[in-house]
């Protein structure tokens with residue numbers, strides 16, 4: 001679904017990604033594991049067009065992402081939940097979730113249908129809908145960021161360290177939400193980053209290791 | 224005493240209205256683009272020159288004098304359409320994320336260019352076109368004469384204040400604007416064309432400044448130097464209110480105007496420095512302005 005080929009990224013003269021290549025398959029969950037500073041966030045930001053690349057290709061199906069500016073990628077069906085959540089503090093939780101729908105000029109009934117779907121998959125969001133985005137805890141914020149990404153994630157869902165900083169109970173809830181999501185939307189390709197491999201071994205179809213901007217090894221189909 | 228201070232107050236509020244248009248534009252541009260546009264006052268004087276020229280032309284062709292009102296609006300809109308998108312795209316965009324020194328130098332350069340441009344196009348004489356003011360006449364209350372046009376200015380400022388608030392709170396565009404103000408990068412990732420929002424915000428800022436200038440021509444006319452003078456005053460108002468604060472700019476404009484009125488009444492010598500004394504006093508106590516939030520900014 002999403003094909004990343006020989007991605008090179010330099011920031012202020014330092015090479016951060018070195019020929020990163022991998023494919024995300026529709027319906028599969030790929031986990032990208034790496035230590036702090038390995039280049040996970042940079043990979044995701046580059047896919048979103050937030051970071052300029054110095055080389056390589058990004059293809060979504062037959063679409064060359066170079067032909068689409070960063071803001072066009074949500075509309076292409078790529079949902080992104082950043083590592084640090086990045087909710088709009090002055091918006092309510094629901095307004096935060098709806099932001100991509102407004103930004104991409106989604107039709108009203110489609111918007112409502114998707115919002116309901118998000119609330120079905122992540123029922124804990126429903127009770128927080130009216131709270132300000134700046135007033136939810138870090139863990140709840142991760143959940144909101146997931147809901148917001150889902151509004152547009154028709155093809156690809158990028159989650160940057162979703163479990164980082166989650167209390168065990170919330171981490172469990174989050175993992176269950178991902179399982180429900182996997183069943184409800186079997187066509188989406190997931191890319192989830194994590195710093196330790198254990199957390200995601202049960203939901204990963206593929207896992208990749210990134211170290212100093214280099215994909216180190218590739219596990220095939222996990223059991 | 225009321226009878227002598229009330230007309231001064233109405234006069235002051237009408238001036239506050241004019242300066243509010245400029246200051247709120249400055250503050251809006253600042254909160255979205257994060258740049259302090261030193262050339263912002265030039266759009267006020269260009270709007271004033273445009274409105275005066277258009278108004279004088281309407282007189283010269285013997286047009287219906289009531290057309291002088293839409294002419295004020297049209298000239299502000301023309302100035303915004305002509306200068307907003309082009310200047311943002313060709314010049315201001317290069318300074319995003321650069322240091323404040325660069326931004327001030329670039330926009331100061333722009334200010335000098337725009338000043339020369341005005342001298343080339345409009346010459347150095349002052350223009351005056353007061354049809355919109357004379358047409359509205361005056362109101363007598365308790366033996367005191369009020370200019371209806373000044374009341375209109377105050378009403379228009381309130382309409383702009385409420386309109387901006389509604390735009391930001393209630394419209395799709397306003398929501399996107401608020402999102403970009405809060406977090407440009409995540410806005411981009413969520414599908415917002417932030418370049419377009421920047422261009423739009425800058426153009427609205429130009430429009431508001433030009434509208435202030437256009438509305439000022441019937442009362443004060445326009446002459447070289449108006450741009451610089453307005454810029455300094457608008458900056459003082461925006462700083463008092465808190466950069467980025469729309470309601471703050473409105474209240475600060477009223478405070479500054481009131482300070483001026485009180486100065487005229489009690490210490491005439493301090494008339495022109497009164498706004499800056501207020502600014503100093505406010506910034507010494509609250510460096511972020513009356514309504515400013517330290518560090519985080521919002522529309």
Ligand SMILES: Nc1ncnc2c1ncn2[C@@H]1O[C@H](COP(=O)(O)OP(=O)(O)OP(=O)(O)O)[C@@H](O)[C@H]1O
Pocket residue numbers: 011012016034035036037038039040041042043083195
């Ligand atoms: N804006 C930046 N300026 C300079 N260096 C940067 C910038 N962004 C990232 N880097 C560098 O790029 C490298 C990769 O960073 P990245 O954020 O992609 O790592 P990560 O794998 O997401 O780490 P973490 O687990 O801490 O989130 C790091 O060495 C980091 O210092």
Ligand SMILES: [Mg+2]
Pocket residue numbers: 040041042083160161
């Ligand atoms: Mg990271």
